Amino acid sequence: MAGAGAVYGQHQPLVHTGDKGRLVYNTYANEGEDNSVNTIPDFSFAGYRGGGVSLPQAPVKSSLYPVPGDNRARIQQAIDSVERLPPDSHGFRGALLLKAGLYEVNGTLYIKQSGVVLRGEGQGARGAILKATAMIQHTLIEIKGSGKGYGVDDSNRKKITSAYVPVGATSFTIADAAGLKPGQAVVVTRTPNQTWIDDLAMAQYGWKAEAYQVEFERTIKTLQGNTVTLNEPIVDVLQDRYGGGYLSPSKINGRIQQCGVEDLRLESAYRNDTAEDHGWKGIVLQRAQYCWVRRVTARFFGYACVSLEDASVYNTVEECAMLDPKSITTGGRKYSFNLAGGAAFNLVQRCYTRGGRHDYVTASKVPGPNVFLDCYATDTHADIGPHHRWATGLLFDNIYGGQIRVQNRKAMGTGHGWAGAQTLFWNCFSYQSDMKVESPRGARNWGIGCVGKQQNGSGYWESWGIHEIPRSLYLQQLQERLGATAVANVTTTAQRKGHIWQLIEAWKGEGRMSE
Known part of the structure; x- marks a missing residue:
C-alpha cells in the first residue's frame, strides 16, 4: 500500500459500514512496509x-x-x-x-x-x-x-517481546507478566532507536532517539500467560526494528x-x-x-x-x-x-x-x-x-477550516520534522488552499471522505470529494x-x-x- 493510497479505488476501504450497519475494518501496511496487520484504532475512548x-x-x-x-x-x-x-x-x-x-x-x-x-x-x-x-x-x-510523571515502577518494567505491535492492537506479549493484574494502570513506553531516526531522515533537524521515548497510559483488561490485553488500543507501532518498547505498572498521583x-x-x-x-x-x-x-x-x-x-x-x-x-x-x-x-x-x-x-x-x-x-x-x-514532532493517534472528524495538513515540516520552526503519525482526517472540509496528507515510513496518515480545493500529498486517501458514511467515525465507534x-x-x-x-x-x- 505504500505510496499507492492516493488513488481511490485501488484498495478496499480501511473502515466502512457493513451490511449489518456496523463498522468493518480492513488491515493495511504502513508506509514502506508490506505486512498488512494494522487497523484504524478505536478513538471512542476520548472525552x-x-x-x-x-x-x-x-x-x-x-x-x-x-x-x-x-x-x-x-x-x-x-x-x-x-x-x-x-x-x-x-x-x-x-x-x-x-x-x-x-x-x-x-x-x-x-x-x-x-x-x-x-x-x-x-x-x-x-x-x-x-x-x-x-x-x-x-x-x-x-x-x-x-506532581509530575506517571508514577512508573521501573523495577517491574516488562520488555515487550512481540516483534511487531500494530496500530489498533490491544494485545501483545511481554517477557514476564508476574505482578500484573486486570484493571491495573500501566504505561506502554515506545523506545525508538537510531535506525528509526535514520529511516525518517530526522537527524538533520536535530532529532535524537532518546528524546522520542513516548509514554502511553493504558489499563490492563485481561492476562493470559504472558499475553497482555489492554482496554484501549495502541496508536503507534512498536517494532523491534525501531527499538520496540516495554510495559510498566504505574500509579500516577496529583x-x-x-x-x-x-x-x-x-x-x-x-x-x-x-x-x-x-x-x-x-x-x-x-x-x-x-x-x-x-x-x-x-x-x-x-x-x-x-x-x-x-x-x-x-x-x-x-x-x-x-x-x-x-x-x-x-x-x-x-x-x-x-x-x-x-x-x-x-x-x-x-x-x-x-x-x-x-x-x-x-x-x-x-x-x-x-x-x-x-x-x-x-x-x-x-x-x-x-504541528510538530510526532504526535500520534489523532482524529479530526468533520472539521471545517482553511489549510488542513499532516506532513513532514522538515526544518520549519526549530526542526519540526514529521508533525504526526496515525492522524486521520475524516469527512473534513477545507475552503482554502489545499488539504495535505503525507505518511512517514513505518506509520500512516489518512484523508478519508474529505472535500477541498486541492488534494495534496502521497499519504493514504479514500473518497476524495465525497463525504463517507458514517458521518462521524468517533460517534459510530462510540455507539458500537x-x-x-x-x-x-x-x-x-x-x-x-x-x-x-x-x-x-x-x-x-x-x-x-x-x-
Whole structure:
C-alpha cells in the first residue's frame, strides 16, 4: 500500500459500514512496509470519563456579583472557600457562580482542588465577563494538579517481546507478566532507536532517539500467560526494528479531577492588534482528569482559548469559541485549541475559531488518542492538524477550516520534522488552499471522505470529494462500544442528524449555541 493510497479505488476501504450497519475494518501496511496487520484504532475512548458520559452539573455553593476595579482576590477567595468544602458522593465540592456583569481580573485564577467548578451566567456579551487586565503574558484561569510523571515502577518494567505491535492492537506479549493484574494502570513506553531516526531522515533537524521515548497510559483488561490485553488500543507501532518498547505498572498521583469552567466570556485587555504583553491563554488544564470546559468564549487572547497540558486525560472541551486573537501572526501564537505535554483521551467538539493560526492543533510527542469533532474555523492564518514532532493517534472528524495538513515540516520552526503519525482526517472540509496528507515510513496518515480545493500529498486517501458514511467515525465507534445512549449523552439533536457547520458558523460563540 505504500505510496499507492492516493488513488481511490485501488484498495478496499480501511473502515466502512457493513451490511449489518456496523463498522468493518480492513488491515493495511504502513508506509514502506508490506505486512498488512494494522487497523484504524478505536478513538471512542476520548472525552470525559472515557467517552459517552454526560457532563455533570455541580451544585452552586457560593455566588458573586462584580464590583468596580480588580475582582481577582474576591474571586480567588471564593474559589478557595469552595475548595475547603468536603466532596460529596460524586466527588463535587461545588460550583462558584459568577453573576452576569464585568469582572476585571488582574492576574491568574487557580483551581487546585478536585470537585470545584467555576460557572458564569452565559458566554454572550450580557453574560459573566472576566476581563484579563494584567499587561503581561499570563493565563486567566488554570485548573492545576500537582506532581509530575506517571508514577512508573521501573523495577517491574516488562520488555515487550512481540516483534511487531500494530496500530489498533490491544494485545501483545511481554517477557514476564508476574505482578500484573486486570484493571491495573500501566504505561506502554515506545523506545525508538537510531535506525528509526535514520529511516525518517530526522537527524538533520536535530532529532535524537532518546528524546522520542513516548509514554502511553493504558489499563490492563485481561492476562493470559504472558499475553497482555489492554482496554484501549495502541496508536503507534512498536517494532523491534525501531527499538520496540516495554510495559510498566504505574500509579500516577496529583491529578486534579471533576473540575470545570463553564458559561463564561473571557476577554483580554490589549494595547494594539500585535501586542504581546496581555492575556495569553484563556484556560489551561494541567494534570487534569475527568474535567471539562464548556460554553466559554475567549476574545483577544494571544495564544489559546483552551490548552490541555501536562498529562491531562479524559477531558472534554465543547461549545467554546476563540475570537480575534491579538499578537503578531507567527510561530508560537494563536493556537486556539491546543493539546500538549502528554495529553490523551481528550475530546474537543462543537467549537468555533476566528482569526487563529493553528486552530485545532497538537504540540510535540502528544501520545493520543485525541479527537477534534464537529468544529469550525474561519479567517485562518495557518494549518489545522498536528504541528510538530510526532504526535500520534489523532482524529479530526468533520472539521471545517482553511489549510488542513499532516506532513513532514522538515526544518520549519526549530526542526519540526514529521508533525504526526496515525492522524486521520475524516469527512473534513477545507475552503482554502489545499488539504495535505503525507505518511512517514513505518506509520500512516489518512484523508478519508474529505472535500477541498486541492488534494495534496502521497499519504493514504479514500473518497476524495465525497463525504463517507458514517458521518462521524468517533460517534459510530462510540455507539458500537457503549450504545446509542452514550452517543445521546455527548451530542446535540442536530449533531446526531448531520453536519452542524452552518449552526456553528451562525453561532460564532455568541450566547448559547442552542439559541
